[in-house]
Each structure stands twice: as structure tokens, then as C-alpha cells.
Amino acid sequence: MPAPIRLRELIRTIRTARTQAEEREMIQKECAAIRSSFREEDNTYRCRNVAKLLYMHMLGYPAHFGQLECLKLIASQKFTDKRIGYLGAMLLLDERQDVHLLMTNCIKNDLNHSTQYVQGLALCTLGCMGSSEMCRDLAGEVEKLLKTSNSYLRKKAALCAVHVIRKVPELMEMFLPATKNLLSEKNHGVLHTSVVLLTEMCERSPDMLAHFRKLVPQLVRILKNLIMSGYSPEHDVSGISDPFLQVRILRLLRILGKNDDDSSEAMNDILAQVATNTETSKNVGNAILYETVLTIMDIKSESGLRVLAINILGRFLLNNDKNIRYVALTSLLKTVQTDHNAVQRHRSTIVDCLKDLDVSIKRRAMELSFALVNGNNIRGMMKELLYFLDSCDPEFKADCASGVFLAAEKYAPSKRWHIDTIMRVLTTAGSYVRDDSVPNLIQLITNSVEMHAYTVQRLYKALLDDISQQPLVQVASWCIGEYGDLLVSGQCEEEEPIQVTEDEVLDVLEGLLVSNLSTPVTRGYSLTAIMKLSTRFSSVNRIKKVVSIYGSSIDVELQQRAVEYNALFKKYDHMRPALLERMPIMEKTASNGPTEIVQTNGETEPSTVEAKHPPPVTQPTNQANDLLDLLGGNDVVPVIQTTIPTKPVSAGGELLDLLGDLSLSGGPAPAPAPSVPTSQPPFLLDGLTSQPLFNDIAAAGIPSMTAYNKNGLKIDFTFERANPNPNIAVITIHATNSTEAEMTDFVFQAAVPKTFQLQLLSPSSNVVPALNQGTVTQVIRVLNPQKQQLRMRIKLTYTHKGSAVQDLAEVNNFPPQSWQ
Amino acid sequence: MIKAILIFNNHGKPRLSKFYEHYNEDTEQQIIRETFHLVSKRDENVCNFLEGGLLIGGLDYKLIYRHYATLYFVFCVDSSESELGILDLIQVFVETLDKCFENVCELDLIFHVDKVHHILAEMVMGGMVLETNMNEIITQVDAQNKMEKSETFIFQSTRQDR
Numbered sequence: 001m002p003a004p005i006r007l008r009e010l011i012r013t014i015r016t017a018r019t020q021a022e023e024r025e026m027i028q029k030e031c032a033a034i035r036s037s038f039r040e041e042d043n044t045y046r047c048r049n050v051a052k053l054l055y056m057h058m059l060g061y062p063a064h065f066g067q068l069e070c071l072k073l074i075a076s077q078k079f080t081d082k083r084i085g086y087l088g089a090m091l092l093l094d095e096r097q098d099v100h101l102l103m104t105n106c107i108k109n110d111l112n113h114s115t116q117y118v119q120g121l122a123l124c125t126l127g128c129m130g131s132s133e134m135c136r137d138l139a140g141e142v143e144k145l146l147k148t149s150n151s152y153l154r155k156k157a158a159l160c161a162v163h164v165i166r167k168v169p170e171l172m173e174m175f176l177p178a179t180k181n182l183l184s185e186k187n188h189g190v191l192h193t194s195v196v197l198l199t200e201m202c203e204r205s206p207d208m209l210a211h212f213r214k215l216v217p218q219l220v221r222i223l224k225n226l227i228m229s230g231y232s233p234e235h236d237v238s239g240i241s242d243p244f245l246q247v248r249i250l251r252l253l254r255i256l257g258k259n260d261d262d263s264s265e266a267m268n269d270i271l272a273q274v275a276t277n278t279e280t281s282k283n284v285g286n287a288i289l290y291e292t293v294l295t296i297m298d299i300k301s302e303s304g305l306r307v308l309a310i311n312i313l314g315r316f317l318l319n320n321d322k323n324i325r326y327v328a329l330t331s332l333l334k335t336v337q338t339d340h341n342a343v344q345r346h347r348s349t350i351v352d353c354l355k356d357l358d359v360s361i362k363r364r365a366m367e368l369s370f371a372l373v374n375g376n377n378i379r380g381m382m383k384e385l386l387y388f389l390d391s392c393d394p395e396f397k398a399d400c401a402s403g404v405f406l407a408a409e410k411y412a413p414s415k416r417w418h419i420d421t422i423m424r425v426l427t428t429a430g431s432y433v434r435d436d437s438v439p440n441l442i443q444l445i446t447n448s449v450e451m452h453a454y455t456v457q458r459l460y461k462a463l464l465d466d467i468s469q470q471p472l473v474q475v476a477s478w479c480i481g482e483y484g485d486l487l488v489s490g491q492c493e494e495e496e497p498i499q500v501t502e503d504e505v506l507d508v509l510e511g512l513l514v515s516n517l518s519t520p521v522t523r524g525y526s527l528t529a530i531m532k533l534s535t536r537f538s539s540v541n542r543i544k545k546v547v548s549i550y551g552s553s554i555d556v557e558l559q560q561r562a563v564e565y566n567a568l569f570k571k572y573d574h575m576r577p578a579l580l581e582r583m584p585i586m587e588k589t590a591s592n593g594p595t596e597i598v599q600t601n602g603e604t605e606p607s608t609v610e611a612k613h614p615p616p617v618t619q620p621t622n623q624a625n626d627l628l629d630l631l632g633g634n635d636v637v638p639v640i641q642t643t644i645p646t647k648p649v650s651a652g653g654e655l656l657d658l659l660g661d662l663s664l665s666g667g668p669a670p671a672p673a674p675s676v677p678t679s680q681p682p683f684l685l686d687g688l689t690s691q692p693l694f695n696d697i698a699a700a701g702i703p704s705m706t707a708y709n710k711n712g713l714k715i716d717f718t719f720e721r722a723n724p725n726p727n728i729a730v731i732t733i734h735a736t737n738s739t740e741a742e743m744t745d746f747v748f749q750a751a752v753p754k755t756f757q758l759q760l761l762s763p764s765s766n767v768v769p770a771l772n773q774g775t776v777t778q779v780i781r782v783l784n785p786q787k788q789q790l791r792m793r794i795k796l797t798y799t800h801k802g803s804a805v806q807d808l809a810e811v812n813n814f815p816p817q818s819w820q
Numbered sequence: 821m822i823k824a825i826l827i828f829n830n831h832g833k834p835r836l837s838k839f840y841e842h843y844n845e846d847t848e849q850q851i852i853r854e855t856f857h858l859v860s861k862r863d864e865n866v867c868n869f870l871e872g873g874l875l876i877g878g879l880d881y882k883l884i885y886r887h888y889a890t891l892y893f894v895f896c897v898d899s900s901e902s903e904l905g906i907l908d909l910i911q912v913f914v915e916t917l918d919k920c921f922e923n924v925c926e927l928d929l930i931f932h933v934d935k936v937h938h939i940l941a942e943m944v945m946g947g948m949v950l951e952t953n954m955n956e957i958i959t960q961v962d963a964q965n966k967m968e969k970s971e972t973f974i975f976q977s978t979r980q981d982r
Contacts, residue, residue, distance in 0.1 A: 007931075007934075008931055011930060011931055015930075051934055054933070054934065055933055057845070058834055058836070058837055058933065059834065060834075060845070060849045062845065078971050079964075079967045079968055079971055080968045080971050080972065083938065083964070083968065084934065087934060087937055087938070087941075091838075094842040095842065096842065115967075117960075117963065117964050117967060120960075123945075124941050124945050127945050127946035128840065128945065128946045128947075129842075152960065155950060155951065156945065156950065159945045159946055159948050159950055160945075160946070162946065162948060163946040188953060189950070189951045189953065189956060192949070192950075192951070192952070193948075193950060196948055196949070235953060237908060237912065237952075242952070242953075243905070243908065244905060244908070244909070244949065244952040245952075247902050247905050251902070283904055283907055283908060284904075284908055286904055287902060287904030287905045287907075287908060290902065290904055291902055291905075322865070322866055322867035322868075323867045323868055323869065323903070323904065323907065324904075325867070326867040326869055326903075327869075327903055327904060330903075357863070357866065358863075358866035358867055359866070360866070360867055360869055360870060360871070361866075361867060
């Protein structure tokens with residue numbers, strides 16, 4: 001068999017191939033030759049063959065059959081063989097093949113070899129691809145080498161130790177003694193890798209971190225020497241002495257100084273020195289400065305230093321070098337949370353970066369701009385951001401649109417501005433907005449009552465221009481459906497009203513239904529909108545026709561809607577107005593933040609719990625109405641009793657007096673500004689009856705208490721926890737009468753702070769027998785979702801010995817278990 | 821940590837590929853192709869940092885690259901490495917290659933891939949920077965090459981220089 005060709009020959013041959021197929025053919029031929037050569041177990045040429053195999057592997061061809069050959073090479077005595085063998089092992093093998101374990105013994109022997117380069121090879125391979133089993137076996141050898149005086153081996157052993165720790169974290173303690181005098185080395189290579197090792201240990205274990213804090217002075221000294229040492233030819237990179245080591249030390253100082261005042265103080269001077277003395281004309285200087293800035297921001301540095309750091313970043317922003325600007329934007333993004341004001345000073349520069357040609361810089365600048373938006377600069381910033389949205393690449397549009405929505409929600413100076421902004425986003429980047437922005441926008445529009453006419457007008461005009469952007473079309477058709485009457489009546493305060501007839505509006509909506517551009521969802525929206533207009537417009541016949549046409553639509557959703565609407569026209573026409581009336585103000589869900597509710601509270605009706613369906617029980621609601629009319633301040637909400645008691649309505653009035661000054665909300669006593677809810681009252685029952693009535697299972701022994709004991713009337717509370725809802729406490733009152741006359745017409749009333757909800761079930765009787773011969777029991781259910789301390793005011797009325805008695809009391813001594 | 825070091829030419833042909841994390845062969849080739857795709861689109865005067873493609877870890881990892889003549893040197897790193905520092909490292913690497921090969925050009929890298937691997941092994945080990953002093957690296961590499969050469973004299977048959 002002729003001698004296998006040299007690697008060089010192979011490469012030359014492959015390069016002459018003109019097509020991929022030709023190359024593949026050559027490689028296959030060579031692979032076959034190599035395979036037969038391996039079978040012959042030829043030691044001389046194995047090295048050459050594996051080298052060729054590695055080359056082919058790099059080009060993308062399978063080379064796994066060479067794995068065992070690599071192992072054989074590693075076991076050979078020759079350095080040349082070992083070198084290629086280890087390289088092959090690193091490239092071809094990894095811990096997923098069981099074959100790699102065979103290397104362990106070889107590596108162990110080589111770690112103890114007489115030649116340092118062989119030891120180096122072994123360390124290198126172990127550090128690159130050692131699996132956890134290998135690491136466990138060989139950690140001892142590595143640790144030994146960590147203590148050797150040979151700097152070449154020591155630095156390799158340090159990095160190998162890092163790899164071992166990453167694979168088998170439990171072995172970290174093993175390396176601890178060896179680290180003792182790592183930092184006193186003179187050799188920069190060893191210093192560098194030692195710092196890496198220490199960094200890794202500190203990042204993994206807080207104990208190690210605390211242990212290594214004492215090294216801070218030493219690190220500071222090393223750094224100082226580096227800066228002050230002047231020119232040293234062997235470590236010089238563009239005029240700075242070993243910048244890599246400086247950067248590494250700064251990073252370790254950052255980790256050690258975080259959240260620790262003493263270490264941070266020890267570092268302050270050196271950080272200031274580095275920050276002011278480093279040359280910034282070349283990239284190396286900037287690399288060190290950047291690391292210094294990051295360290296200053298992370299540790300507990302003094303404020304002067306922080307300002308210096310942000311100013312350095314500001315200078316970076318003005319640098320011509322794109323890399324520096326990118327790096328500055330990244331770090332400003334990290335610091336904007338903590339040092340918001342300082343970063344605000346550079347706002348104009350950051351906004352300029354939005355116009356940069358570089359995609360990476362644009363993205364960073366966009367993120368940073370959103371972070372800098374606040375109530376003061378919202379108008380200016382939004383102008384810039386909307387301009388950016390117009391002109392940016394599609395990959396940015398979705399993120400930018402979401403960011404604009406969020407910022408507008410939080411800081412909108414006025415409703416009209418908010419709606420204008422959202423409209424602008426929808427018209428420019430309408431197809432990129434997120435799915436949930438459509439319902440959010442609808443909610444916003446609903447809640448801004450006075451803007452309805454303006455909004456629907458603008459949306460209508462936008463629809464006339466362009467019906468391709470689905471979110472815009474959906475919102476517009478919904479609005480037209482709701483407020484179409486405002487549109488045709490031509491009233492609009494904000495801008496010049498347009499003259500639109502009903503037919504024109506219906507034309508537009510029908511156009512949406514038939515257009516190819518509309519998605520099924522959009523079609524659904526427009527059909528519903530047309531239906532809603534049947535109660536607001538007069539041309540009902542046209543609408544009936546449209547609806548009946550779609551009763552046979554291919555789209556199942558449309559068909560279902562159309563059929564149901566048709567039925568509404570035919571059989572349930574009397575219900576149509578009620579069903580299709582204007583939507584009330586919706587309560588905002590928690591995920592969108594509470595600010596909207598605050599706004600609407602001041603401007604329109606108070607955001608009470610709304611229920612669209614008619615109230616189920618009439619009489620209690622009348623009482624509730626009366627109570628609330630006089631209540632004014634919304635601190636305490638009175639209880640609505642489920643039964644229809646015989647108590648006079650005037651009792652309610654007196655109840656209110658006592659409730660008026662009960663300020664349980666914790667803040668200053670609110671002036672009872674009567675924002676009288678003349679619309680639907682809160683349906684506490686709705687809230688409570690929606691929860692199933694549980695079987696009262698006795699809870700884990702909540703002690704009972706005496707709530708009231710006066711004039712012979714004693715009222716005890718006993719508690720139970722209603723499983724499975726732990727927020728409901730079930731209190732049973734037991735009223736006993738120790739006097740010799742009975743108490744008749746006994747009525748128990750209770751009131752709780754606003755955060756609770758209360759439900760009184762009917763009492764066992766209205767008569768409390770004398771001389772403790774019996775008790776009147778009544779069940780109270782308290783819903784306490786916020787787990788606040790339970791407090792209650794009770795009012796008792798009864799007739800005793802012919803005279804009416806009335807009493808009030810406050811119950812504060814609830815045991816903690818009842819409300820926790 | 822450095823996840824991968826790739827060198828490829830202007831047409832995407834790989835000249836060196838070293839991965840410090842385990843991927844299977846197909847994935848490795850895909851990563852090379854994807855990286856080439858991302859890097860070749862870049863203009864000349866934009867910054868040297870890119871978000872990583874989806875295969876190599878997505879948005880957590882950055883590609884830091886430098887374009888020298890016909891070759892792209894790409895380091896894929898995670899957030900624990902300083903971006904500007906890696907740029908300097910690439911520079912030191914190329915200067916070292918220059919010293920070792922005497923005015924290095926693409927052909928040198930093509931025909932001496934294994935030597936380039938050995939030089940790289942003296943600089944980066946297990947994804948972490950080992951040595952950045954150019955002279956030190958060159959000394960070590962020279963000593964090891966000498967060892968190899970001394971061995972080949974023992975075998976009078978064909979010289980093993982590849």
C-alpha cells in the first residue's frame with residue numbers, strides 16, 4: 001500500500017475541485033484510503049492520517065471513525081503523535097461518546113510526564129472537553145500542578161481548575177488551599193489565569209466570596225503597579241501595560257466590592273485613578289475605562305465617582321468609534337435604573353443615536369430611549385420615537401410599537417394626545433403591533449368618554465385611506481359600531497366635524513366584509529359593528545339584508561354570528577336595543593397598571609363594579625341605594641342583608657352617621673366628598689354569590705371571642721374557616737340575654753372596612769330569650785382577600801321591657817387566626 | 821466565556837473552527853453558515869458587535885468579529901467577557917499568527933490549520949483566555965515545534981511536516 005499522502009497534498013488536491021460534487025468525491029476517496037490505513041494499524045502514518053481527517057472534519061464531512069485512532073495517538077510516546085492526538089480528541093470527541101473515558105488514564109499519565117509540553121497538552125485537553133467523570137478522577141493531579149513553580153504549567157492548571165469547578169462544583173473546596181499564594185506570582189500569565197479562577201470561585205459560592213474579600217488590598221496593589229510601572233515591553237499593548245490583566249482585575253474587584261462597604265471603600269482611590277489616567281485614544285484604553293465604569297456602577301462607590309463614571313460614558317457616546325458608542329449605550333442601559341437623573345443629561349445624544357446607520361446601535365438606543373421616557377419629556381421623546389418608528393427596519397417595529405404603547409399609557413399628558421399617538425402607531429406600523437394592543441386600545445377609547453366623537457371621526461378617516469392594517473381596521477370598526485351615531489350627527493369638539501351619512505358608513509363597513517385584505521377576525525368585528533348600528537342608525541332594512549346574506553357564509557364564525565343576529569331581528573326584536581346598547585366603562589385589568597382607573601375616576605363616573613344585567617333583587621338594592629346616597633365617603637360599605645327584614649328604613653340612616661366618621665383606610669380622614677353613584681350600586685352579592693357556598697368545616701381551632709357585653713346582652717363570635725377558600729372567614733354570632741325580660745325585635749347589623757366584603761345570613765330568630773335560656777345565632781361571612789386585620793362595627797337594636805334600645809360598638813379584638 | 825472561535829473567508833469557507841461547547845457536527849456546520857450569513861451582511865463602518873444567531877444561544881450571546889483582508893475572525897462570547905477586550909484579543913491573535921508565519925495570509929491558514937490550532941491552544945483554553953503576551957505564546961509554540969522536529973530526525977523516512 002503506497003504511503004498515504006501528506007496533508008498538504010490533500011489540501012492542494014481539494015482546492016482544485018471546481019464543484020461541490022467533485023470535492024465530495026475526492027474526500028470520499030481519501031477517507032477510504034485512510035480507513036484502510038487505520039485497519040493496517042500503521043504507526044508511522046497514523047499521525048498524518050488523523051491530521052487529514054481533522055481537516056476534512058472542518059470542511060463538514062463525517063470523521064467519527066477517527067476517534068479511536070486519536071486515542072491511540074495519545075497513548076504513543078512521540079510528542080508529534082500526542083499533539084495531533086489531543087487536538088483530534090478536542091475536535092472529534094466530547095462527553096457524549098463513551099469512548100472519551102478511555103482517555104482518562106492516558107491523561108493521568110501525561111499529567112505526570114517529565115516534559116512540560118506534554119503535561120501542557122494534557123491539561124489543555126482536560127480543560128477543554130473533560131467530562132465530569134474525568135474531572136472527578138483527575139482533579140487531584142490538577143490541584144498538584146496548581147502548586148508547581150513552573151509558570152507555564154501553573155497557568156494552564158488554573159484554567160483547567162476552572163473547568164473542573166464548572167463541571168463538578170463540589171470539588172471547589174479542594175482548590176482552596178492552592179489559591180493561597182496565587183496572587184503573589186510575578187508571571188502575568190499566571191496572574192491572569194489565577195484571577196479568572198478566583199472570579200469563578202467567587203461567582204459560584206458566597207462563602208468563597210466572603211473568604212476572598214481579604215484579597216482586595218493585594219489586587220489593588222497589583223493594579224496600581226500596572227498603571228504606574230511605565231513602559232514594559234513584554235506586556236505592552238498599544239502603550240498600555242497588560243490591559244487584559246487590568247480588565248480582569250477590575251472585574252474581580254467588581255464582584256468583591258458588590259454590596260460590601262469596606263471593600264468598595266478600599267477600591268475608590270484606584271478606580272478614580274484608573275478612570276482619570278487612562279489614555280483613551282486607542283481601543284485598549286477604552287476597554288479599561290469601560291470596565292472601570294462598570295465596576296464603579298456596581299459597587300457601593302461614592303457619588304462623585306458615579307458621576308465621573310456616567311460622564312465617561314457620555315464622552316464615549318460622542319466618540320466616532322462605533323464600538324465605543326455601542327458599549328456606552330449598553331452600559332447606560334444597565335445603569336439607567338439606578339442613576340436615572342445622571343443618564344437623563346445625555347438624553348439628546350442618545351436620541352441622536354436613533355438615527356445612526358448601524359443596526360446594533362439603533363437597537364440599543366431605542367431600548368435606552370424607552371427607559372428614559374418620563375412625565376416631563378414624554379412629548380419630545382415621543383415625537384422622536386414615532387419618527388424612528390416610521391423609518392426603522394421591520395425587525396424593530398414590533399418592539400418599538402409595544403414600547404410606545406407602554407410609555408404612552410404611563411405618561412400620557414392628555415387623553416387626546418394618547419389617542420393621537422396610538423392612532424399614529426396604528427397607521428404607520430399597524431401590521432406589527434402585538435395582538436393584545438387591540439383590546440387595550442378599545443378599552444382606552446371606551447374609558448375616555450368625551451373623546452368618543454373625535455376618536456370615531458379620526459378612525460373613520462383612517463379607514464377611508466387604508467384598510468390593509470388589521471389592528472387599525474379592527475379598532476376602527478369596533479368604534480364605528482359603538483359610536484356611529486356620533487359620527488353621522490356631526491358633533492365633534494376637537495376638530496372640524498365631517499359630514500357623513502349613514503349609507504356611507506355602512507358602505508365602508510360592508511367594504512371591509514368583502515375585501516380580500518380583511519382577516520376572518522376583522523370580518524367578525526365589522527359584522528358585529530354593522531349589527532350594533534341597527535340600534536343607532538335608522539336604515540335598519542339595509543342592515544337586515546347584510547346580516548341575512550352572511551347567514552350562509554362559508555366562514556363558520558361569520559355564519560354563526562349572522563344567524564344569531566338574524567334571530568335577533570326576527571324573534572327577539574324586543575331585546576335588541578338592550579343587547580346592543582353602548583358598552584359601559586370597563587374596569588382595567590391589573591396587568592395594565594392602575595393609572596387608567598385613577599384618570600377615569602376623576603373625569604367620568606366612578607369606576608364602580610359594573611354589571612350589565614339588571615339587578616336581581618329589588619328591595620335590598622333600594623336600601624343599598626339609600627345607604628349609599630347618604631354615605632358619601634367610600635370608606636365603609638354597608639352590608640346588604642339577604643333576607644327582607646322588618647326593620648325600618650330609617651335605621652339605615654342612623655347607621656350611616658356612625659359609619660361616616662369611621663376612617664379605616666389608614667390615611668387622613670377623607671372629606672366625605674359625595675361622588676354620588678347614581679348608577680348601579682355595588683353588587684356585593686354578585687361578588688359573594690359567585691363564590692360557591694362551602695360546607696363550613698371547622699378550622700384549626702380559632703378561639704372564639706366576646707364581641708359585646710352590655711346591659712345583659714352578650715354577643716359571642718365563633719369562627720370557622722370556609723374551606724377551600726381561605727380568604728373567607730365564617731363567623732357565627734351567639735346572642736344571649738341574661739336579664740329577666742326577653743329582647744324582641746332583635747336586629748344585628750355589621751359594617752366592615754372597604755377592603756372586606758360582608759354577608760349576613762338570616763338570624764335564627766328575632767327574640768333573645770331571657771335568663772340565657774336560648775341564643776339567637778346568625779352567620780356572617782367575611783371575605784378578606786387582602787388578609788388585613790379584621791375590624792367591625794356593630795349596631796344592635798331591640799325592644800327590651802317595652803322600650804327600644806339601640807347600641808353601637810366597635811369590635812377590634814378579633815384573634816389573628818381569623819384574618820390571617 | 822468564549823463559546824466558539826471561527827475563521828472563514830469572504831465566501832464562507834471555514835478556515836478554522838473551534839467550539840468550546842458541545843454541538844454535533846451538523847449543528848456546527850449550520851452555525852458556521854449562519855454566522856457567515858450574519859457577518860457578511862455588515863457594512864464596513866458599523867460596530868463590530870452583533871447579537872448571536874438563534875443556533876448559538878440567541879440574544880444572550882454576542883458575535884464579536886474583525887475583518888482582515890479576505891478573512892473574518894469571529895469570536896462568539898457570552899456576557900462575562902468584555903467586548904472591547906475581545907476585540908483586542910483578536911488583534912493579538914492575528915499579530916501572533918503574523919509573527920509565527922511571517923506575513924500571514926489566507927494560504928498559510930489553509931495549509932497549516934493544525935499549527936493555527938496549536939497557537940490558538942496557547943491563547944485560549946476551555947473558552948477562557950489563557951495567555952495574551954505575544955512573545956510568551958510564540959516562545960512556547962516554537963519550543964513545541966522544535967520538539968516535534970527533533971523527533972522526526974529519528975525516523976529517516978518521510979519527514980512528518982505536514
